[in-house]
Structure formats: structure tokens, C-alpha cells
């Protein structure tokens with residue numbers, strides 16, 4: 001038979017270093033980008049996921065089949081600089097993107113992807129691809145979208161093969177703000193939207209390795225004045241701001257690479273006696289500062305339904321996760337206690353420095369997207385701050 005079965009030409013490809021090519025339909029921005037391929041199993045919050053700066057250098061495969069059908073808006077962006085395009089560089093979906101249907105939508109998701117420079121493809125069996133990542137690990141790959149369907153596959157394969165990957169890469173410096181900034185917005189509330197922080201009971205200085213907005217909102221919502229400072233700010237400059245608490249943010253890339261400049265700063269801040277709280281990358285770098293080690297994970301944790309146990313209370317919380325590196329539990333030195341553990345694989349999810357107001361978690365207590373079980377950690381931190389000033393403690397839950 002000489003007639004082709006289909007005249008459909010793929011307008012997007014995912015190309016692996018070994019030459020494997022997965023064909024699909026292009027969406028979002030056109031072009032090609034090499035990155036690490038990971039998956040996210042959350043059912044909601046695609047806009048928050050794609051704008052989480054921790055995803056810089058990664059392509060996100062969504063296991064949930066319908067992505068984009070509630071459109072896009074400016075309110076659900078997690079990146080601090082909304083136009084800076086720091087976040088996931090590529091995205092893979094099962095279903096084609098439909099017209100938006102939601103009262104909060106301000107535009108079509110495809111146009112939003114394009115404006116943010118995110119290269120995407122649809123028509124992929126994303127659950128099968130996720131099963132493949134689970135077996136084989138997070139691979140380096142090129143995602144390419146060309147409306148005319150013309151691809152130089154050998155060139156794309158070479159790009160995938162020659163990319164050195166995320167290990168050893170400091171991406172926090174790319175995700176971080178260049179100048180200090182004040183943050184006042186409080187969390188979104190049904191029917192009234194975001195609020196603005198008022199009187200201030202404490203000053204939190206957040207070191208920005210790629211911070212998510214909802215973290216800052218939760219601090220502002222707990223009556224804190226919030227100042228965000230760039231990743232390379234010195235301990236002296238941070239202390240000059242007279243913080244009551246110091247926050248170490250989430251962020252992209254390898255904690256070991258970022259730790260090179262962050263660790264000496266964090267050690268000095270711990271010595272100052274001011275309470276310190278870290279999330280995700282901030283947790284990993286804090287572990288390094290305390291003498292622990294981090295490793296690259298096989299498939300990472302990316303989703304919104306991960307069970308984590310808090311050893312302090314014995315309670316299990318369902319959490320939002322997004323990490324591809326982890327703190328090695330047995331590397332934690334004496335005096336540093338493991339406080340949280342993943343019930344999926346037993347990996348470390350939290351630590352505290354015994355006798356000091358210093359602790360951190362691997363998961364994302366701010367959620368966005370995800371369950372709010374871990375919001376109590378913000379109150380735990382603020383209580384450390386309040387204890388120092390003699391203010392009465394907030395209820396943790």
C-alpha cells in the first residue's frame with residue numbers, strides 16, 4: 001500500500017540522548033530546549049507548578065490528563081518576577097488544551113504558555129511516560145515545537161546527549177531577585193482575593209533562592225513584615241536589616257552547588273541566635289551548613305499527595321512535594337535531629353538543630369498547589385520568633 005495511513009505531521013518532539021523520539025502536537029512557545037524530564041502527579045494547580053522557580057531547568061510531564069481547561073490568570077503565578085520566565089521550561093500534556101472554562105480565567109492557557117516561553121506538547125500518554133521515568137530515572141531530553149513540523153532530529157539528540165544535567169548546577173542564582181524587595185500581600189481568600197499585610201509583629205528576612213509567592217503570603221498573613229533579599233546577600237547585610245527570623249527559600253538546581261556561597265552565610269546567621277526556617281532547597285542547604293550531605297534522587301518527588309510523618313507530634317500530613325535532590329538521613333551529624341520522613345520511600349523530609357531555633361522541611365508547607373496540612377510549620381516558626389520577644393505563642397494547628 002503506497003498511501004500513508006495519516007497525513008498528520010508531528011509538530012512537537014521529545015528527543016532523548018539515546019535517539020528515542022516521542023512525537024506529539026506542539027503547544028505554547030515554539031523552539032527547542034534541553035532540560036531534565038520529571039513528572040508531577042498533582043490534579044490541580046498547573047499554573048502554580050509551571051511558575052514555581054524550583055522547576056527551572058526541567059520539563060514537567062503532567063499525569064493528570066486535562067491541563068489548561070480552567071485557563072490562566074496573573075493571580076496564580078508563583079514566580080516573584082512575573083515576566084522573568086523563571087520556572088519550568090517545558091511541559092507535556094495528554095489532552096489537547098481546550099478553551100478555558102472558569103470564572104477566574106483571564107486568558108487561554110496556550111497563549112499563556114507562549115507568552116511565558118514554555119515549550120509544550122500534547123497527545124502524549126503521560127502516565128506511560130511517568131512509568132518510564134519511574135523505572136529509568138529523570139532523563140535529560142530536548143522538547144522541540146515547530147509549527148511546520150521540520151526537525152533536525154540528529155541535532156536535537158546531540159543537544160540531549162551533550163547537556164551535563166542538573167547535578168552540580170547552581171540555578172538559584174538565576175532564579176533569585178537581583179535587588180531586595182518588600183512583600184506585603186497576604187493569602188487569597190474566597191470572595192475577597194488577596195489582602196495586604198497590616199501591623200507588624202515581626203520582621204522576616206527571606207533569602208531568595210527562587211522563592212514561591214505563597215510562602216511570603218503566609219508570613220505576611222501571620223502579621224510579619226517581609227523583606228526578600230538576593231541569594232548572595234552577606235550575613236552582615238542580612239543582620240543589618242535587624243530580622244526577627246530568617247527564612248531560607250526553595251529554589252532550582254543542585255543544593256551542593258548553591259551551598260558554596262550560601263553555607264558560610266547560613267552558618268553565621270545560625271550563630272547569631274536568630275530563628276531560621278528553611279523549605280526544600282533551603283532545607284537542603286541548611287543540612288549542608290550543619291554538616292550533612294545531599295544526593296540526587298532517582299525519580300524525585302513531585303506531587304500534591306505525599307504522606308510525611310512529623311516525628312515531633314507523631315502526626316502524618318499530606319503534603320506538596322517538588323524535589324529531585326534529597327538530604328541523606330545518615331549524614332546528619334550529632335545534634336541535628338531528623339524531624340520528618342517521607343512515608344513513600346523513607347527519605348528525609350525535615351531536620352532541627354537541637355537546642356537552637358533552627359529547623360527546615362523538604363516538602364512545601366505553603367502548598368500552592370496542594371493540601372494545607374503543613375501550614376502549622378509557619379506558626380511553629382513564628383512561635384520561635386515570638387518566644388524570643390516574650391510574645392504569647394500562636395496555636396500550632
Ligand SMILES: NC(=O)CC[C@H](N)C(=O)O
Nearest residue numbers: 054250251280281324325
Ligand atoms: N523545590 C525545591 O526547592 C527544589 C530543591 C532542589 N532544586 C531539588 O530539586 O531537590
